[in-house]
Structures are given as C-alpha cells and as structure tokens.
Amino acid sequence: MIYYIADLPADTDSLERNPVFNTIKNFELGGFDYQVLIPRLVPFLRYLGAEYGMYDGAHIVHVFDQIQDIQQTEGFPFTMDDVPLPPQTESVYTRDQVRLYQGPQPLGQVTFNRFGFVKQVQWISETGTRTDTYSDRGFVAGAQFKDSNGEVVRTEWYNQDGETVLTGNSTGIHVALAKRDLFDHPDYLTMAALRTEFLNRALRQFDVTQDYLIINIENEWLLDFAQHFEAPDRIIFENIQADQRLTAATISKHAALLDGQTIVTDSPLQAGQLMELETTTHVQQNIELLPTFVTELNLGESNTLAEARLYWRIGLVDDQFKALFWRMLQYRTDYEDLRLIMDLQAVNDQSILEGLVTRFVNEVLEVDTSSTLFAMLQTYYTAKKEHKLLEKQQKAFEAARKQVVGFKKIDDAFHFMDNVSYRYQSDTPELDQDLRFTRVFIDDRVQNDLFMQSRVVGAGIPIISREPSIYFSDGENGALIENDEALFNSLSTYLQGSREWNQALVASIDKINANGTDQLIESWRGILHGQKE
Template identity: 25%
Template sequence: MFYFIPTWNQNHTDWEQEFLEWYYTTRKMEFDDTVNQLTMFSQAKEKNKTIILEYAPMLRDFLQRQDLYDIDYYSIFDDAQDTRVENVRPIDPFEFDWPKNAQFIYMLFNVLVEVNGKSYAQIISGNLGQLQRINFFEEGRTSKTYIFDDRGFLSSIINFNDNGQFKEQIFFNLAGEWRFKLLPSEEVIINSTFQDDFKQKKYTAMRDLIEEKYNEFVIENIGKDDVVVIASEKRHNQRILHAKKTGKVILSIFSQRLNIEQCFPNEEELAKVDVIVVDTQQNEKLVQEKLETMGVSIPVLQIPPFDSRLRLGQSQRIKELKIFVLVDNTPLDELEIIVDEISQAMYENEKINLILGAYSANREANGKLDKLKKKILDKIDFTEEEIEIIETAENQVESETNKELVKQAKFFKRITFYKIESESELIKELNFVRLIVDMGKDTDLYLQIAGISAGIPQINSTPSPYVENHKNGLIISDPLELKEAIDYYLVGLKNWNQALVYAAGKIVQYSSDNLIRLWSESLELVAKKGENDE
C-alpha cells in the first residue's frame, strides 16, 4: 500500500495549514506533485492513504478544490483532538447565543456584528460558504478567535492578551472539551483528563506531539512491504526523516517547493530514503550531482507531475488568435523585445490578441506587468483615459488622423494584463489561447503541463521533456526570432494542427496508467536498493 505524506503547509509555523478568508484562499498555485500522485492513484484504483500531519480545519475545502474530496486519509490532529468524524454538519452562526441587541451587518466579504454601535465580532465564511472562524473584539482589538472545522464543529480558540498578543490556543474534541493547549513559549499542555491518550504531560513544541502520533501510526499501520511517499520540503524532511522508519521511503521533489541547492536533505535524513522522485530533468541532474558530492547512492527517477484534470482547449472555435506570455521568469528587457515582436504580428493581423500574464503572488512579476503597460502606452502616446474617450467617440471619427488614433486605441485594447490567481483560473484562461510564450530560463512547469493538456503549442528558450522543438512547440534562443515563430503557428493551420496532434500523444504518455507504470519502476528501484543494502 502507498502512504502519501503531503506538505500543503503554507503557514509560518511547521504544524498548520493557512486558510485565509474565502476571497484569498485560492490566490496561490496549490497544485503540486502530491495532488497529482493522489489523483492518478485514485483514478487507477490503486490502494493508497494520505497522512495529514498539519492542523487543517479547512482540509475538505482544499481537497474539494483539487478534486480529491473522496481520498482516504489519516489526520494527526483528528487523532490528537479525538475529532474523527465523516459526516458534515452545517453550522448556522446566527443561532449562537449573541447579545440581545446584536446587529448583523452584511459586508462585502464577511458579516460584522455590532453591539451598542461598537464592533463586537466578525463572522468569516470559507470557500464553500461554511463557517470558518469568528473574531471577537474588545476595545477595538481582537480578543479571541473561534476556529471552526469545515465538518461543522468548533476546533480551537485563540485567545489574545490586553496588548493583542497571542496568549494561548485551545484545541477541543467533538464534545467541546479541551484536549490540549498551545502556549506562547510553544509548549503544548495536555489536559489531565485525557492523559492516557498521550505519552507526555507537556511537549516542548507542537512538532513533538505530531512526531509522537506519527510514530504510533507508523508502528500500527505501515508494514515492511508498504511504501511511504514524502513530499520533500525542508521542515517536512526534518520532521519525518528523523522519525521511525517502517516500509520503503520515496522522497518526492517538486520544483516549486524545495530549493535543491539550499535545502537538500543531509546524510542522516537520506539514510532513510530508498528512492528519490523528481519532476524535471534539470532536478534529476541536480539531485544526482548532490548525491555524488555527498557520496550517497540512491536511485533517482523523473516522473512528471501531470494534472489529469486538464482537457484540450477550444481556441479553434473563436476567431481571435490569443497569445499568452508568462512574464514571471523572463527579464524585463527581454520582455520588452518580446512585446515588440508580438506587436508587429498584431499590426499585421488584427485577429491576434496578447495576454501578458503574471502570478498574483509574485510582486516582481506584477511590477513587470505595470512597466510593460506603461511602455506600450508611451509608445502609442496615449493614457488609458484617452483610449476610453477615443473608443467612445469611434463612430463620430471621419478624418484619417483620427482614424489612426482609433486604430492605436483598438490595438491597446487587444492586450490583456492578467494576474493569475489560481491554477483553476489559469486553466480557464488557457481554454481559448492559441499559442503560449514563456522565454524564461526556468520555464514554468505548471504552465507547460497545462499547455500540453490544452493542446497549445509553446515557444520557449530552453529545452524540456515537455516541449519538443518542432513537435509541440519551438525552442528559440533569441527573442528577436519570436515574430518568425509566431508566424510558424498562426499563419495557416498546418503546423498548429501538427502540434495539437503531438500534444494529444503527450497526454496519453502522461496518463494515469502510464504514470503508475513509472511508479512501479520506482518500486523496482526500491527493491534493488534493498538487495544492495543487505
């Protein structure tokens, strides 16, 4: 049986998942190697279980977004809090015992509760409308926060002192009894009533309690023939690879989570690893170099984290020819050349539209978008306000000079400055895109995968196993070659259709069945390593 241990922790702590207000929860790319692994194992009906180490009261919300709602999982905190429950029980916060003169004011993103004209509480919902937390106020400061589990019960309460600083976090069971509490010193105190469920009366830090419960689960459930797949991350490696080992261990390295140069596991941690799985050929090379330098022998296998939720796009159904350019990993001076090259194509063909995209969480990339917009406006010598006025008066324009102004205004309107909030939003945007351009030295892995799935040809500056030159894309070393590359795919349909057919073959190549076969190969490597170690 496969046991997957993800690290979906986005918090500053090493023991909890961060869940912001519902309108922020998806403002980051959440897809990773573990999401893909769980998806394909479920589709192939391979026996697997997920071990959730972090405190995650909104876990079901996350799983639903990733189409993993039905996975089988064991939660450390469900065990420690005694909150194992499968049924969802909706909570109506308006049925709580509020003060009699409480007024509920429906704000744009939450519900504000006022008592005698003063802020008393703030009710915050999760991504699916479920109660997520309630902040209570005293004298204009937050005095306590109720944190609710998305299955419908109070999970913990955070209390703050008179200065608004953290005082304690109390964790409850389903009956509302406190099981343990976290102090500002990071110590965890156990309720003496439930002492029999724990080995210590108090723990130096939450990670010690997690490690205790994890070791208990390993001893009781994981046998020598089972396989544990660990999502490699610095804090995660330290926590899991220092714990008791049972079964075979595969370390899964994902580009957007682990910096191999700076955070690679040490010799002690690697001693418990049987096989390392990486997502790209570049990472495969880096890992092998690291192992050689350390004098450690561990098999390394590349398995792409392919998102099987994606489908072929529909760009051929619309008249516009949309070009999507990711700006994140490309220097600004090169981007300016890229925009100039695409602009030439846009002036020649009015059907061509440009989408300049950047991940919303990347401030530097968003700065590039702003600078590119300013440069384009400066070049056509307009402000955005002037463009709106010109468009409004288009039907009244008669002179050739004014017609040229309208043409320039329409040109700018064919450019979209797009901030990528989540992978689901990116997928929607790519549905009608005809061509992807990513000229960064480190091409974006998820964008490449999404492009393959949508059947979109891609233009890159560096080779990769996902985009092959003159097959499902073009590899060009100089951005000045971009205009010719655009013509290659947008003038006539022959080359574009050939890329679509090749991309469809890639989809089959990265199907769940074929990826499961690669995982079977990883098990063979595990077995061989075990024989060599004996």
C-alpha cells in the same frame, strides 16, 4: 499498502491543483491499496475532497483528529446565523466578510471560505484578539490569541465538545490535565514532536515486508520522522512542485536515510540537481521523473482564428519586467492583431500594466487616450460587447468613422489597448477557455506552474519558459530560453511559421500520450515492484 503522509497546509483551499492529491487520485484510479495520513488541522478537508471527487473515509486518516480527541465524523458547518453573537451586536456585510460592532466600537469580524461557510471569527478586545477557526463539522476547532501588539500569545486546540486538549505557547505544546492519558507525554517542545507520536500510532499496522511509506523529501520534520522509522528501505521520497531546491546540506544531514533510496520528482531541473549532488554528497539515489498532473487531449482552436493570442504568465512587475513588457508592446505593432492575456502574480500589478499600455498608446502610437473620441469608442465597444448598444451610439460611431480625419488610427489604437486582458488566479474553466484560443503560452515566473502546463500541452499549445519542464522539450513542443532576446525569437518562430507550430502540435500529442493516466499508473507500479525487497 501504500501509506502517504500528506502534510497539507492548514489554509489548503483546493485539491485540484494540489500535487499530493493528484498523485493519490492516480493511486485510486490504479486500484492501489493506500491510506493518506493527514497530520495537520485542515478544517474543510471533507468539502475539498468531495469537490475533487475522491473523499473516502476509509482511505483518509485524520491524524490531527486523534491528536485533538475528536470523535465526531459528521456535522454541518456554521453559517452567519449560527455564530453566537453578544446582545446588541450590529453586523455590517462587506463583499467577503462581516464586520461586527457594538455601537461605534469594533467587536470583531467573520470571514468565510469559498464554500460560503464560516471560516474564522476574530474577536477584538482591549487586550488583543482571539481568532476562532471553525470545523466543517460545526464546532470551533482551535483559537489563536494575540496581544495588543499583534504578537501571538498562545494557541488552543479543542475537541467537538469545546474542551481544551492542547495549549501552545513560547515554551512548547502542553496537554490539558484531563487529556494526559491520551498522550505519551504531558508536554512537547514542538508540534512536530507531537505529530510524530501520532503518526507512529497510525503506522502500527505497517508491514515491513510489503508496505510502502511515501513522504515529501523537502519536509524537514518528516525527514527527521523517517530517520527513526522502523523500515527505512520501504520509504519512497517525493520531491514534487517544490518551492525550494534540495541542498547538499540537507542530503548530507540525512545521508544514511537517503542513500540508495528512490526519489520521485516532476522536475527535470531537480532531477539533474539531485544527480549532481550525488558526486558532492556521495549519496546514491534512484531518481524517477514522473508527472504530477496527468495530461489529456483537449486541442484548442487557435489555428482557426485570424488573430493570435499569447498567454503570458508573469512574475514580479519590477523595472526589468516593465522594460520587457514595453518591448512586447513594441513587438505587437509588427502584427495586425496580436492579443495578450497577462496572468498576474499580484492583483495590483494590473493597474501598473494598464498604465504602461496607456502611455505606449499616447507616446508611441501618438493617440490621445484622454480625447472625447477615444472615450466615445470605449463606451461604444463596451456597450456592443455587453449587447446593450443604443441606436444613438451606433449613429455617433458611424458619423465619426466617416467624418473624423485619422479615425482608423484612433480606432486601431483603442483595440491595441483593449486587446490586453488580465487574469489573476483563474479557476480551471476560465483557464481552459483562454487556452482554447491561445497560440503560444509563456511561463515566465521563477517556478513553472505544472498544473497549468499540463492543461497547455493538452490543448496542443507550444510552451516558452526559462525553466525546464516535464511537459515540453526544447525545440519540439516548446522552447527553453535563457534571455529576453530568445523569448522574442522563439515567439516569432511560432507566430510566423505554421510548419514549426504544427510540428510543436505533433510533439505535444506525444507528450500527452507519455504523461497520461495509464502511463503514470504503470510507472508507479514499476517503482513499487522495483523497491528493495
């Protein structure tokens, strides 16, 4: 049996891009005997699992349900009609929430998850706020109380009958008097201590001769939990899609636990750093480099198009990036039809980049974007794209094309501007549609998005990045760059040389074969069978 502690954050809203559940899904496909232990409250996990196609009550253990004394396994989530409202409450609907009023006085607001059900209800009073969190089984699972200054005063957790089970405040976590027979202690200093108690209960059937425990090596409280686990040699550590780098201090603190253990990572950079730390910490590890997200062949059609499209995943739009973006706009002028898809880290960055494009058109291309003709072109092409073009618009366009001096320059400038599009948190169908026609993918954030890269390599697209990745090899199906100059040199290589792009395509297919489902399952079999017996 494999026991996998999945310490999902409470605000998890999708499992498709969750590295933990992607690993678990491959355990399922491989026929492994496993259980997933969920030590936090994740209110809509049933819906998330069903959406992902792998919710199985026999394999998922809701440890926090046991902590909250929740016996109910079924139920229906709340809609707006189910929310108990005081008399004479007026509801004002906005795009993603409902605001509540009694006369002119704000009473609260209701927010919804992406399934359309009630996620939270915040109640406003003179003394502060109370925010209720709703379970997908049709009851309030917890509430957070803040004072008038916005400071958290306490948090309460309830069972399905509305009984208070736990109260958390500045002094710790306190068990309700009527529920103390369910716990080992009446009070706990931290929630981690409480989770540890119930994780140990969930692992009572652990067989130290043949079972395995998988935990995230970056999770400090889980490392502390593992320090006291009865069979430390049966632990496999994962370090996947990590936001932080494992430090020598962390390894030294847990040296006795980590020495000689297997660490599975999906990052070549992290694998290299862990190897380097062996010399400074004197802790030896068996490091396994495995993909989190498997690759599937889904080749695109970019080589059939006259234009070339770049998908550019960007980070912070600061002065340094603005200069780089301006240079990219200048670079585009050397190509007849080079299009940009800008994947934004912050939604408000779109207006900043749009302003830079407009300024470039005005200053460098020397076309007045505020002119009547430019506005007419914008109206014309928008109507044409939406299949709403009127006959008078077509005639006006044709007349301008024949009569206006320099019309082509203005028309080209409009397309230069129009061929920069923007994305923010695209869903998978939108991403796959974009990749279908993408020529080169630039991953330019501090941390690679490995889910996206798995889709990119599946489409046969070369990857340019400042960070190494399991999904591309420098000089084969991508380029590992150190500076902006290298970015443009690599870009030119793939845009101007069909031979180099085709070689990258062949190398991408090799990556697809190496990081597929069957290969990953066999790698995990090898790790499990190779563990110390």
